Amino acid sequence: MNETTSWLSQKLKQLNVTDTMATNEGFTRLSYTAEEAEAQQAFITISEELGLDTHQDEAGNIWAMWQAGPENNPAVATGSHLDTVFKGGGYDGTAGVLCSLGAVKILKENGFQPKKNIAVVCFASEESARFGVSTIGSKAVSGLLDKDQLERIKDNEGTTIRKAVESFGLDWSTIQQAEKQPGELESFVELHIEQGTEIEDHGAEIGIVRGVACPVRLKVTVHGMANHTGTTPMDKRKDALVAIAPFITFVNEKAKLFNESSNHKLVATVSTMNLQPNYMNVIPGEVEVGVDIRSVDDALKRELAKEIIDYCKELEISSGMEIKVETLVDNASVFLNKDVKNKLEHVVDNLGYRSIPLDSGAGHDVMNLAKRWPSGLIFIPCKEGISHHPTEYASIADLYKGTKIIADYLRMETGDENESNNWSDRTGRLS
């Protein structure tokens, strides 16, 4: 381990507010909780050690600025998030924040003087685990926050987003003022763990993302009839769970078929299911299931959604129970900026890393920023593709590669145009 990898290893733990990454419980830093604030505090501490100026914006995002010129000059931005799902991993989001800070460290240690402002950003509340709404912080920055819609949303304990935001020390009435105008940023690059295995499957080291597949999400509700399990004969039941059971298999099998007959990947999951009343001695009277469908091919995912809706109509007839389908989300996929992608490829090639182009099945903060600024996304591998789970893992060696890529990219974007090409790799070896 060299000094930089030791630093990454130590700061990874610091950002995760832990003494060890090896924990069976994983990390739980839900949106706008004291746990997310604690991780943000660690981010501020590290940023200040590196000589960056930090401030929190109206949506709770933390910006760590390396000012090269006037404050209102456009900044080249990089970063990710520090919140997690319940019992999630310590790399989803954190990896991008860590590598961005590591890149600043390398550049500073090598006496680099940026010609443009650099911003390392830690977005608030990226995960949808608490409120069912994702990327709240980066939506606010990109002018995409629908406050009226958020107003109605509560977590499982009945706490509204508004209340959570206020407990986080923010003012609900000004949250949308976190929005940045087009001229305030020049570009944005995010680094993230892949949360899949394509990089490894292709024998590569780095993924350079072309598009982000945003989901279609459906809620299907079956209205059967709750009744006593012991007294209701089999032929007189309206068991909502029995009615919906084949649906689970249908969604899974159809998604597999769509992959066979299309060039684009598609995934579909029945991921949530809630029974009413969910008592041992009562037949399920109502079942609600959530379906998550993703592909960068929007037509493809909508075609599957249509087949699922049609299947529900068939089930409604065959079961004799009312089956209601609501479309909760239907977002078009986001394609990332080609220039930024080419620059990232150039940097990665110069560093000698084998890369592949790929699509992201997961949403990330970058998908919001891409709607306003030229944006890019790079993936580093994570073990067996496992994410949102305590066993999520990325190696320090891969985090180091990511750090060098960001450092070289920032140097290229904010430095003199005639500097050598893979300078951070050299500094990395020296450090």
Place this chain on the structure above:
Amino acid sequence: MNETTSWLSQKLKQLNVTDTMATNEGFTRLSYTAEEAEAQQAFITISEELGLDTHQDEAGNIWAMWQAGPENNPAVATGSHLDTVFKGGGYDGTAGVLCSLGAVKILKENGFQPKKNIAVVCFASEESARFGVSTIGSKAVSGLLDKDQLERIKDNEGTTIRKAVESFGLDWSTIQQAEKQPGELESFVELHIEQGTEIEDHGAEIGIVRGVACPVRLKVTVHGMANHTGTTPMDKRKDALVAIAPFITFVNEKAKLFNESSNHKLVATVSTMNLQPNYMNVIPGEVEVGVDIRSVDDALKRELAKEIIDYCKELEISSGMEIKVETLVDNASVFLNKDVKNKLEHVVDNLGYRSIPLDSGAGHDVMNLAKRWPSGLIFIPCKEGISHHPTEYASIADLYKGTKIIADYLRMETGDENESNNWSDRTGRLS
């Protein structure tokens, strides 16, 4: 409406602590809650109006005594319970308590002087809705309460049974002292709504129960792998919900087949299901399902349980996921006393009601008492067999029939042997 039916209609509401039986919310009086205590208080008030002596025993059961002789003479007992499931009906349990009180009213108004003590009992905590354990009060009376086992059980909000019992004003250390010795009761008869449609299907008015089908209950847990819905290709998943989906259909189809090939009825239900983590963007990593199997034919229900367990083994192999099956409950069915059954038939015949013999798919307090005392169970119809639901309904006319049956039974059991045979029917017409 005559005076007795008016009384039944009014007292039905009083026992349900309501102004109207027509409520969309149903009734919620979970075990050992303030709501159950409130209904018990109504029972005490009505009992005292009728001149009965009331006392609460160590398990929270209320006894209303019509003393004909010394207190330690064996009592002829009748009654049921007043607690309900969450948003249940106002007849399950309450009907039996009401008809028992109504029978005392008829007997008293006609100047009947019992030669033996009569006990009307309102058992505490019959439903398993809160703690997953049923008939706590009548288990205690019958010497069947396993306090050590209960000690570990909590409700969904983390309250232990012990805590709930103490909040109910009882002493946990003496709960088992509610046990009655064989000589303290002579017999027990319960009236209950059918919670099925056999009576109606056979064109009858009253059901006389032969046996009570006690359940086999299984808990099946599938251990898959939680992972990101957007990034995990279809062919790299260990989706616990996809693995268990065919199981739901299997249990339902097999139960139907068992009914076709056997003389005894059998029902089987996948009634509970809990997904972990149950988030829209995470593949279900663990799914736990509860199965409830009932038949008075114990061999038949155990044969189905075995087929279900074998099927889980097949699923374990085909899915590549660990599937664990636990038997939570395996209780033998209870057969009711033939003499009591014959006496009830005799009373019902004398009153001119068409009755059928049947089995009970639901457990009732009587199944505990039947292990120590000669016991019987009669059913009155309920609308469309619906129970454990706000639309549960029994007509006042049927409650009146039940009241007359209990009155005649008590008269026969505690009166002079040479009195006329259908005396309460006559008083009913006169009143």
